[in-house]
Amino acid sequence: MTQPNRIEGGQVDRSKEVKFTFNGKNMRGYAGDTLASALLANGQRLVGRSFKYHRPRGILTCGSEEPNALVQLRSGAHQEPNTRATVTELFDGLTATSQNHRGSLEHDLMAVTDLLAPFLSAGFYYKTFMWPKAFWEKLYEPMIRKSAGLGSLSMQDDPDSYDKGFLHCDLLVIGAGPAGLSAALAAGRSGARVILADEDFTPGGRLNAETLEIDGMGGADWAAQALAELAAMDNVRVMTRTTVYGAYDHGIYGALERCTDHLASSDGKPRQILWRIYSKRAVLAAGSTERPIAFGNNDRPGIMLAGAVRAYVNRFGVTPGQQVAVFTNNDDGWRTAADLAAKGVEVTNIIDTRDAPAVCDVPGARHIRNAAVMDTVGRKGLKSVTLTSGQVIPADCLAVSGGWNPNVHLTCHQRGRPEWRDDISAFVPGRDLPVGMAVAGAANGAMTLAAALTEGRDVANAQIKDLGFTASRKTAPKAEDEPRDCAPMWHVGESKNRAWVDQQNDVTVKDIKQSYREGFRSVEHLKRYTTLGMATDQGKTANIPALAIMAECTGKSIPETGTTIFRPPYTPIPLGALGGRARGKDFRPYRLTPSHDWASKNGATFVEVGNWLRAQWYARPGEQGWRDSVDREVVMTRNSVGICDVTTLGKIDIQGKDAADFLNVVYANAFGKLPVGKVRYGLMLREDGICYDDGTTARMGENHFVMTTTTANAVLVFRRMEFVRQCLCPDMDVHLISTTDGWAQFAVAGPNARNLLRKVVDEDHDISNEAFPFMACGEVTVCGGTPARLFRISFSGELAYEIAVPARYGNAMIEVLMKAGEEFDAVPYGTEALGVMRIEKGHAAGNELNGQTTALNLGLGGMVSAKKDCIGKTLAQRPEMNRDDAIRLVGFRPVDRSLKLIAGSHFINQDEEAVMANDQGWMTSVAYSPSLGHSIGLGFIKSGHERMGEIVRAVSPIHDTEMDVEIVSAHFIDPEGERLRA
């Protein structure tokens, strides 16, 4: 197939033909094309349908501001909706399909909505679909939802990978057009570290699209030469295909680099990289965006921005039409006419809104002064335009120029407001720029090439001088100031037919007028009511014309009417890139206990506890489910001995002359008199008096303690203790360091615990009950000299120890413990059995220490020492926290012992209705107790300690069930604690 609209020239590589398909049609283009330029080359003017009215649409622009030419790119799991053809680099094998139509693109059944347009004006949906009430959810909304949205996700997992990265520079230059290149050259020559980022695959910005000269050479050639110079500098990093999408605090910019989007396959490498750029200074040289003029039926395929038309001709060697008319209110529109004519494209008419002489000579073109386009003909492709005079001009392409808007977007990301400049009839960056940012070139309202080059250099020099660099003395490149006169015209008032302002969201001049009429007059109301500027192009071509039309309605000036600011991102960013590597199992790091390998070889099922993986239970062959394993682990531990990896508990090494005093501040109970060689249970409160954490702290020496925290709170407790140390007690000699990962720690529990340990702990350490009683601790050696720490503490209620060895020996240690325990039928047990045993003992854990309960609630009120201050002491004394009917932690058992208790059920008194006003408390933790042979639970209930033996209802309406339960002591097993002291 030929490329009927391909003409001579341009930067495409004609030696590299590229095959692609659009809606299944085979087409060809060249390397260096965008999908849009290739579609135009192939004569494909109709490329999509608009959002609301399903109007046939073509290509309006040649850049990221494109509202119409959105396609679904690639197929299968790689399908990429809403992709702008104008910035999609063509590659061999590219497939694209059009979006938002039912039936074919050419014959979209939904186009009927266009006929209903009079009834679908701005905000129509707020005024209807209310009757009958039930119809909204059942009929109206599903209908609206089905028609909403443009492209579709594949609904498959994104098959590509993404990466992130961090870059640092003295000066970030955003945009590699003339101003950006000039800025980067100046800064680069001074020796500053420069990053130059540009969204295009060929830097140069408008230089690639123009026929202007710099230093006597073609603009594109000059750009290539400048890039070569920059590339040769060690201190400069040029990043193409990189969009700086957001300006964040203190000189941090977000940037997206598209690494493989121009290739058929990513080949295992990241598709895109999300960079965080730390800059000391930045120069925004983002150029400007041409704005359209609104007139009747101005949305037809073939009606394009004039600068884009000339870009397709000059850069890509493609003419968007064979018979082109130009409609302009400014001098720049004339460049399009002149450039096209020079390339042999027929330009029939130049329709200028101004009553002014020709800007330049355009062979073959008729100059129509003081005129405007009022309407057009050609549903799926422009055929002719009608002027206000009634004259009809045949054309298959209308190049429209309404002037240029500086790309101020990034200047607004920290809520800076642009300012209006009358001389160029446009908003320019305001004074409140992001810190460190300066703006140069067209983005700053320097609308000519010469001005952009000079400003780029000057602004960059000023920025780097601030940083202490000496600016290079090289002068700015030379170019002419091209004519830039502009007489603003925003819409053609004579137009009778709908004139589009926001083409993608189908917002017309009439909608804006209606919005005014209904009182939605502030810019924000206008946007929200009409959806103007809310489409994927973020209103880059629509916002300013809309504002101008609103200004016309209000009779105020444009700046008085308002401004519109932009938010990140500058162009849409794939969520995959923002997520980086955080996918699947890589979402967060894994923390593995030292016995992890052993556990996985011995039937362990693991459970996530924060970032840790812990063995939940160890299944043995023949067991029918987890309950079998857990029951066995509990029974065997209580009968003989069990071993549990408890490494995940936080461990904090505390040293210093004031360490004991320090512990008195952070713990509710007193630690000052804890003897060396002893462990004490500690309760920590938050400053608001609520229980925060608990654990044991061992005194290893006069000035040396080892604290354990819960797994979940290890980091938080450390943080709070540092707060106390540095901010509340700055002159205490106390030092904290985490040793959580340093020690592999195992609980060895059960009547044979000592017998087992006796075989492992070296003989010179006496661990008899007399020498090493309950709550003793000390440094020992195991297995012939390996240093270890031994603590006689018990969570299970059995005779128990925790033994810690350096983590490198952890996997070996559990093997040794199991081997030594063979004669006692030792079992490893997991977190489930641990949980069962602690419930049997009535120990509080995370479900009870949930951040809402006090020491009083937990039955630990007596632990809060009256003799000293501690964090949380005073606020814990507030009256509502000490009510007589405060909830208390107690035990529960089902009256019918065959029933299973439900954690999360609420307690209601007998004969009372199950409503919130009668709520007595809730069940926190439940377990099947193999020791007792029935379900047991812990829970909080009002005045629970005074209600032993009472029967209440445990209701769980979410399960549509309830049962009678008896309030009992939380200590289901060995209430006197004889076992643990054995």
Add this chain to the structure above:
Amino acid sequence: MRYSAFKIFTQGLTGNKGWKPVWREPDPKPEYEVVIIGGGGHGLSTAYYLAKEYGITNVAVLEKGWLGSGNIGRNTTIIRSNYMLPGNEPFYEFSMKLWENLEQDFNYNAMISQRSILNLVHSDAQRDAFIRRGNAMFLAGADAEYADADQLRRELPFLDFDNARFPIKGGLYQRRGGTVRHDAVAWGYARGADSRGVDIIQNCEVTGFDIQNGTCRGVETSRGPIRAKKIAVCVAGSSGRVMAKAGMRLPIESHVLQAFVSEGLKPVLPGVITFGAGHFYVSQSDKGGLVFGGDIDGYNTYAQRGNLPVVEDVAEGGMAIMPIIGRARLLRSWGGVMDMSMDGSPFIDKTHIGGLYFNGGWCYGGFKATPASGFCYAHLLARDTPHPVATEMRLDRFRRGHLIDEKGQGNQPNLH
């Protein structure tokens, strides 16, 4: 002007030229019975219910910018009543019931869409806590449903069930939860209040309070002094700034919550999904955009913008739980300033200054509360006693030790 399909039809035939302004643009009068400071969702709903339910129409709503420019215009549109504590749940369920009848009540289609909200469960402890909450919802007359992993796999096959770092073990549904077209709520209330005689005065900034002998008699504004018997502050996000003018310190910090919307997509999500373990929640708007968010940035700020770490954190959560969204693009992000209170719960109360009332501290629960907040505030203003579902939302609760701390995070606002 009553809205209906017929009205749209007749207007359409005549070029849509007969639509009238939805609200007047009155100049402030020198005195009102009630002046409401803040023309956001809560302020406008307060005015609406004052007029409609309590017959008080001599009311002005003073708005510094354009009406609806507060957090009603910058939230993620979710409504739900899936709270746990007695201080909250009856209030939010009252709000839900108001939502359910709102459109017919104020004749404006705010596109209330009860598409369901799902809180994913990733651990047994979380399941226990969610069951407790689901049961509390039932006790307060709301609906809740616990779905196990198999059910979710059938209903939401696109979630990452097989390769997730934090496996999905189930979830707590509230089927009546969902989303609302947020701006339309402000406009509907404004229209309803205006038509009942309330003056909505935009571009009118309160610069000070006229407090004499412990009683507030009016306000100073950028459009002159306005006297009133009762002054009702309702400026969540700016509460600190405004109440400082009355010399009050509050149990509130201002924080920014970022929100995000993707490009428009054909239907992806049935309802709202929250992934607490990954700091991510998402729904899909009627226009097709995925609307999502996560945690607050975490530092005090009044700037309506956030920073990159949270943007990336939110997207990481999204990609981890729902890797089908990788090729959808983030279209826009923005930040709203939240009144983060000391226990994560709000205030609707009198102050110690006579005639001065305070409504704020909504954290990021403000939007769903809009109807009940307005209703209860109107009740308090009209009757001088708290509405029965808002009895615990008092400023003195911290002094008394009565905390409404759903998350159990304590007196650190950025943790709620």
Add this chain to the structure above:
Amino acid sequence: MIINHPLLGPRDAAEFVYLGDASLIDRPDWQDKNADEKFYEYGYLRENPAGKHQELWYHEQGDRSWLVLTRDTLTHEITKVEMARDVARARGRSK
């Protein structure tokens, strides 16, 4: 944001954890006769200014120091960064 650590130089705020108003340094005396009221104010009431704010940040992914930043809550401009320990001493928290 970037926090210019007094000892370590500029670091991304992502390395830090935020706590709140630096008045949290000024923990009341538990034996004060108005201790209840003072702890209530300490624990719950905040200036929450729109403008300069002194606040506590913890360099968790760094040197574990607590810092007091003076930061503008309207612009996020940071004008001062001090070691919290020094501030605490200056505010009389030495024992």
Add this chain to the structure above:
Amino acid sequence: MPEFTLISAPPLAGYDQSFDGVTLSAPADLAIVSIALPLGGEAAAENAISAAYGAALPAPGKSVLSKDGKARLVRLSPDAAFVIFTHATPDVEPHVAARLKGDAYTTDQTDVWTGLEIAGPRARTALERICPLDISPQTFVEGDAARTIMEHLGVLIIRTGDDGFLLLSASSSAKSFLHAVETSIHNTA
């Protein structure tokens, strides 16, 4: 002879890989002891350190080698430092304590951390993907040390050569850490 023996198995023991332009290895027998300077006893502690190692404790964010070149002193914060050296057996803390003669508090940190040495001309390019710090040659000079966060993991990075870095991260997440660094190398290859 004890009945049982324990075999040391640090998480990344023996890891040693070469990629195009980068080598990555887990140093064997890396020993780490933390040193805390007592309040009011800072000068004595610093003197003891100088005496023991023949090098003065550097400023926070810096490290120096001991006079014999066998140990590296890393100052982490005003009152905390690490001494890093090679030692195979789990008895390093008493050794260091003895050398410091009680003038500082010491804690064994060896098993808390896992180490990776990354070196080669492409080391910085790989680290760019995970390290938020400016580690360009002129900014992060030899001996500079910084704790930061990479892929959600706390990391102490020390520049040990022209293009060589020692990375220390928590030993429990060693595999995730290795994966993060390897992925960076792969992604930049």
